[in-house]
Amino acid sequence: MDNAWANKYPAAAVKDSFVPKEDYLSHDFAAYEAERLWPRVWQVACRLEEIPKVGDFVTYEILDDNILIVRTSDTSDGISAFHNVCAHRGRRLVEGSGHVTHFQCRFHGWRYALNGKTAHVVDRHDWKECLTDEEASLEPVHVDSWGGFVFINMSEDPLSLKEFLGPLRERCERFEFEKLRFKWYKTIVVPTNWKVALEAFDESYHVQTTHPQLLEWAQDRSQSVALGDHSMFWYPPEPGRKSRYGPSPRLPNRPERPAREYILEHYEEIYHQLDAMVTPRSYAAAQKLLTEVSADAPEPEVWTKLMELRIKAAQDEGAGWPELDDEYIRNSGANWHMFPNCVYLHLNIDGLLWYRARPLSGNDPNTCLFDVWSLGRYGPGLEPKLERAYYPDYKAVAWGRILAQDFGNIPEVQMGMKSRGFKAARPNPFQEIAIPHFHRTLRQFMADGN
Numbered sequence: 001m002d003n004a005w006a007n008k009y010p011a012a013a014v015k016d017s018f019v020p021k022e023d024y025l026s027h028d029f030a031a032y033e034a035e036r037l038w039p040r041v042w043q044v045a046c047r048l049e050e051i052p053k054v055g056d057f058v059t060y061e062i063l064d065d066n067i068l069i070v071r072t073s074d075t076s077d078g079i080s081a082f083h084n085v086c087a088h089r090g091r092r093l094v095e096g097s098g099h100v101t102h103f104q105c106r107f108h109g110w111r112y113a114l115n116g117k118t119a120h121v122v123d124r125h126d127w128k129e130c131l132t133d134e135e136a137s138l139e140p141v142h143v144d145s146w147g148g149f150v151f152i153n154m155s156e157d158p159l160s161l162k163e164f165l166g167p168l169r170e171r172c173e174r175f176e177f178e179k180l181r182f183k184w185y186k187t188i189v190v191p192t193n194w195k196v197a198l199e200a201f202d203e204s205y206h207v208q209t210t211h212p213q214l215l216e217w218a219q220d221r222s223q224s225v226a227l228g229d230h231s232m233f234w235y236p237p238e239p240g241r242k243s244r245y246g247p248s249p250r251l252p253n254r255p256e257r258p259a260r261e262y263i264l265e266h267y268e269e270i271y272h273q274l275d276a277m278v279t280p281r282s283y284a285a286a287q288k289l290l291t292e293v294s295a296d297a298p299e300p301e302v303w304t305k306l307m308e309l310r311i312k313a314a315q316d317e318g319a320g321w322p323e324l325d326d327e328y329i330r331n332s333g334a335n336w337h338m339f340p341n342c343v344y345l346h347l348n349i350d351g352l353l354w355y356r357a358r359p360l361s362g363n364d365p366n367t368c369l370f371d372v373w374s375l376g377r378y379g380p381g382l383e384p385k386l387e388r389a390y391y392p393d394y395k396a397v398a399w400g401r402i403l404a405q406d407f408g409n410i411p412e413v414q415m416g417m418k419s420r421g422f423k424a425a426r427p428n429p430f431q432e433i434a435i436p437h438f439h440r441t442l443r444q445f446m447a448d449g450n
């Protein structure tokens with residue numbers, strides 16, 4: 001194919017410690033993504049629990065395209081997706097989310113069944129033979145789900161979702177994301193490129209400066225690993241360090257304290273300052289450590305006790321717990337980048353923190369929509385009612401300390417990168433390989449195929 005962009009933005013221009021700044025700043029690169037990324041890639045559109053009943057729908061906006069996802073039957077594959085546009089003269093069909101028995105356009109009243117087929121064309125006889133049922137139906141979009149997430153793909157013949165997810169699916173499937181439900185759902189508009197916002201959550205290298213409080217309790221030095229089109233980071237055992245918990249070697253001369261205190265204080269910070277990943281149940285279990293294990297108990301014993309308490313509390317509540325062994329948990333890493341636009345932290349098992357970034361415009365690389373989702377594992381009937389909060393001004397969100405620290409950097413990065421004095425990003429090739437890998441994959445994906 002004739003793809004002048006592919007020559008202009010070759011994947012080989014990205015090195016392990018070099019990412020061209022044009023990927024974040026160029027209007028032309030944003031146009032390249034609008035043409036070659038978003039219409040061709042699998043992307044998370046919503047969660048299955050947003051459309052539990054037949055007739056429930058949500059819409060997913062990506063640049064000029066708006067996709068309508070609807071539950072059409074009670075079976076696990078009873079989900080359809082269509083371009084959210086009336087086949088008559090192009091009025092957008094529905095807005096936001098809701099429940100319908102059929103879709104009816106508000107302009108001239110054309111109707112569509114939940115499966116997208118034409119149900120009624122007002123005065124159809126006027127067309128005589130020149131309007132087929134197919135032409136009068138909604139335009140379908142590929143849809144599939146994994147882990148309770150509904151994915152759409154606008155290309156004609158995409159790779160299967162299973163193949164697309166590849167190693168990410170294999171290493172995370174047993175966490176049973178499909179059993180999680182939204183605790184909270186926030187969408188913000190951020191004045192940065194979508195990749196700048198996403199990458200702020202795609203490495204642990206910033207923790208030592210951006211979140212210094214976390215150094216008191218837990219290891220922060222991670223290894224970033226590319227896996228297929230995706231990537232993850234994990235915390236490898238550090239030489240000279242006995243355990244994952246306890247002050248970072250970056251903090252010299254800290255007196256050693258009981259392992260149970262480090263774990264509890266770390267849980268406390270995440271629970272109160274992030275309101276995600278550590279569930280109330282798990283926080284209560286961590287508090288019980290003060291009476292359930294002795295002050296001199298070594299970390300493995302404290303950790304085993306904590307997991308016992310957490311699993312028992314989840315089972316008592318009816319929330320259940322996935323079947324996981326230590327090796328599977330270790331191989332699943334701590335933080336994943338799902339190509340192209342999601343990042344998640346799943347390691348707390350009954351609490352998941354998920355980020356999704358999207359450009360707001362195919363012509364403007366400086367602004368994005370950013371979703372932050374906290375999901376938890378609940379007993380039957382204990383799931384909170386879903387409320388989606390939307391903030392056109394990202395500064396209006398009262399995040400806890402941790403996300404406030406992250407958002408203190410994000411717009412500053414976009415502004416800083418525009419400087420004539422900034423030539424390219426120089427990611428850490430051990431702790432931040434996810435970032436060059438992402439840009440290489442992105443450029444390659446856009447160059448490949450028809």
Ligand code: FES
Binds near residue numbers: 086088
């Ligand atoms: S545009 Fe929808 S019925 Fe005319």
Ligand SMILES: [Fe+2]
Binds near residue numbers: 206210406
């Ligand atoms: Fe952070």
